[in-house]
Structures are given as C-alpha cells and as structure tokens.
Amino acid sequence: MTQLSAGEIRIALIGAAAVAAAAMLPVFDQGFYLTLSLNIVLFAALCTAWTLFSGPTHYISLATAAFFGLGTYSVALGIDVLPFPVLVAAGGAVAALLAGLVGAATLRISGVYFVIFTLGLAELIRQIVSWTQVKLGASMGLYVFTDFSEAHIYWMMLALTVAVFATGWLITRSRLGFALQIIGNDEQVARHCGIDTARLKIVLFMISGAFIGMAGAILAPRYSYVEPPAAFSPTVSFLVVIMALLGGTRRLWGPLVGVVPFTIVMEFVSARFPNDTPIVIGLAFLAIVFVLPDGVLGRLEQLRARLRRSRPASPAAVAAKEPA
C-alpha cells in the first residue's frame, strides 16, 4: 500500500504529459480555444471535486453553486485588501466550513433529503447575499479588478485540477480511502469494524466543498463584475452532476470522460442556439439518467464484463443485502 504499482506510475506519467501539453495551450491561442479550454479545466476541477464526495457515498449534492459562489465572493470582497492566493485559500476554507455544517446537519439522514437540502441551501445563500448587498450598498454586484489575463486564470485552474486529482489519489491510498471502500461494500460492517461513517462523510464533503470554493475564487477575476445570480447560478450545480454522471463516478478520472465532450458540445450549442441551452441541458440530464446511469465508463466496463461472459452471482453479494 506504500509502494507505487507499475500501473500507477504509468497513469502518473500520462497525466503529467497531458498536463504539460495543456499548460502549453495559451502559447498557441489566446482566443476561442483558450476560453473553451478554461471551461473544460474548470468543469474538470468541479466535477472531480464533486466526485470525491459523491462517488463513494452516492449522495447527490446540489450545493456546488453555494461553494462556488462563496469562493467567488471571497475574492470579490477581499481583492483590494488581501493577496489573491490568500483569498483563494479563504474561499476554500469558507466553503469547507459550510460543507461541514451542512454535512453535520444532513448526512445522518437519507439521501433524498440531502439532495433537496443542498439545492435549497444554495438558493438560500444566494438570496442572503443579494439581500445583504442591497441593504449595505446601492449596487447589486462587486467589481473584481486584477492584472490576471485569461491565460493566468487558465493556469491556476489547471493547477487546481491537478491538486484535486492528487488529493483524490492520496485519499485512495490512505486509511480514509480504505474506509470508504469498506463503506461502499457494507456500511454496517464498516461501523462494526470501528469506522465512524458519519464523520467520514462529513470530512469528505468538506474536502470536496473546499476545492469547489477555490475554483470559484480562481474564476472570479474572469468576470470583472460579480453578482449573486451569476456567482451562485444553480445551473453550475446541475451541469456538474450531469457531466460527472455522464463520465462515471466510480473512478477518479471518470468525470473527465464526461466533461471534455460535454463542454465542447455545450459551447457549440450555446453559440448556435443561445435561447435553447436550458432545454438542451434538461434533455441531456434525462438521457444520461435513463441511458447511461453508470456513465460512459460504467457502460464500457459492463460491456467488457459481458464479453468476458458473466460470472455467477456471489453468495456474499446476496448476503450483504440481508439485515443483521
């Protein structure tokens, strides 16, 4: 468990090469392709961070917009006072704090309530921020002036994405990752082995939320004017779920398989049919849930398993469903 396997080294090398190539992109293009690539890297960070929590726990979080918006606002509020890296860290910390509170309040109850609670929470926070701004100042939004070009933002987002992947990989090699694997097999057995399943889920939700908050912070300079409807847009929450599920959440790099094609197609759709974009998102959501519930990767693995001829169902898998 401490030694690197040949497979892990190979993946690390491929990943490093891909990151190096991606980092070169702004050298060749500062226009359309950079903008598109920034979107891809942004959603790669968001979807992978989301999957850190939702993959192993199967809880669907719609709080992405809340964490993201808090990150954006940490930058918008502090940009004249504090250095940018401090604000990114603060955005992550505030989001993690919120995730901890939400987790403590809801993760002991069933998954359905969790989905609804997180959706409502994101909306509530948006309303509170709007209300506070209207009360305190005359304007709805805040200005974010920095010296960052789009290429800078792109590089920072790329670095964040690498950090998300590195964290996910470290988790799988840690006690936390082993505990999550046990919980995924049989939560009751996990508890009787001494695993505090509730606390673990909260910790994971906080890690996931922190990265989403940092992504929101890094993206803030892209818009020189920040308003609640954009920063806390529920569309972000839904897009993240759609893309992550499209790719598949059973592996760390699963969401990437969804993010890259989906972002490119969406770019195309929103340019060609700007008014119909929400409809396309809705249809994509339905299609994924019905046609690819385990994502593209899950589907590919199923097909591969079927090719290898299905193995008989194990008695253990059946017994695990029985109550104690």
Add this chain to the structure above:
Amino acid sequence: MTAPALSIVGARKSFGGLVAVNDVSFEVEKGELFGLIGPNGSGKTTMLNLISGALEPDAGEIRLSGEPISGLPAHQIARRGVARTFQLVRVLPSMDAERNVMAGVVFGGRRLWGAEARDFARELLALVGLRGREQVPVAAMTYIDQKRVELARALGADPQVLLLDEWLAGLNPSELAIGIELIETLSRQGRTIVMVEHVMDAIRTLCGRCVVMSSGRKIKDGSVADVLSDPDVVQAYLGDDDDA
C-alpha cells in the same frame, strides 16, 4: 475483584408490539467461552445487536469491563473492543481475503496500517486456516471460507469480547469438527467469546456456562450440563430442536 468482561443488566428491546429482548441480565467473565442459546426467534441475535451497538436498548445497561457502553454508536463500541460476526455471513464482496481482514485490523483495536496491518491480517488468515488464500476474492470463496474470513476480520480488531452469531451453522460434519476446534483454539488463547449457537454438541463441547432465551426472556442460566438437563429448557426446545 475485577469487573466481568461483559455485564448485561435488565436489557430490553421491542419492535413495535413485539418484545424481542425482555429484561435479560447475565455476566460473562474474562476469558470465558459463553453460550447463548434458545429456539428460533427467541431474541439471541437481537441480544448481540444490543451488545455491539447495531441496536440501542430501550432499557437496561450493558457494561464492558465495568464501563457502560449501551447507547454508544456501533463504531465506538467496536473501538472499545467488541467485535462480531453475522448470522448471515457478511464479507466485503469486492475485496480479497486479506483486505477483508485488514478492515478489522486497520480500524479496530490496534489501528495498524501498511505492512504491519497486512502481516497481522495474514497471521489471522493462517490462524483460521486460510494460509495461502490471501489474494483470493472473497466473492469466489465457499461459504465456510467466507465465514473464516469474517471471523479473521473480527479477530483483526483484537477484541476484548468476540460475539459469534451461529458461526457453526450451515457447516457439514467435517467442517463442523474443524470449526469447533478453531473456536476452542481461540478460547485457549484467552479470548472472551459469546457464542450464539443451535448446534448443541458444540455448546456441550465448548462452553462452560450458558444462558437460554425463550420469547425474549432469559429462562435459565448456569453450567451447560445443568442448563441442558433442565425441564423448562427441554420444554422450550421441544419440537424446535435444530440439534445438528
């Protein structure tokens, strides 16, 4: 005088109108191999669920070496040294034997990690008779081997009290002999074990003392020889004897 390894005082648990465990009390001494018997549906598994924290008692108290544990969440009870197996074997189906046992080793009493955890898991697999089978996926194992894995996982926590829920059930006669010997070995190593069992031969061979439950109540406790010849106990088992 030291406190008993386990004391149950007036434990009670009901499901709706059904009182599955009704004012049950008993004590298990350190190092004892203690039997918990009774007809089907008499509340044995529920009793183990109360001890291990899978269920919270409605009333009464459960103490581990004198410390109250009733009301604590299951993972805390596990960390304090209560490990269990399940009546219907529950292995971690996506993992191999070694990882299954490591689940107990890593998060239980010793909290080992890495090579140390793996070595201890291998030691335990050898103890339960699975030497050389470490990398076999448990889903591909036979029922008895899965039971062995589950037992090794429970031992991995290095428990103060080990709860076995019909660990011998479903074994064929030759496997049964092996199983009885294994439990005897564990007991000789000084472990405190509470075993729920329908196999009376095993109870007679292994246990010094036992309690008998019937319809949620304790109807008898004492030495196995006395208990099994008691008319009330024989009556409770009449027509419901699973003696294998």
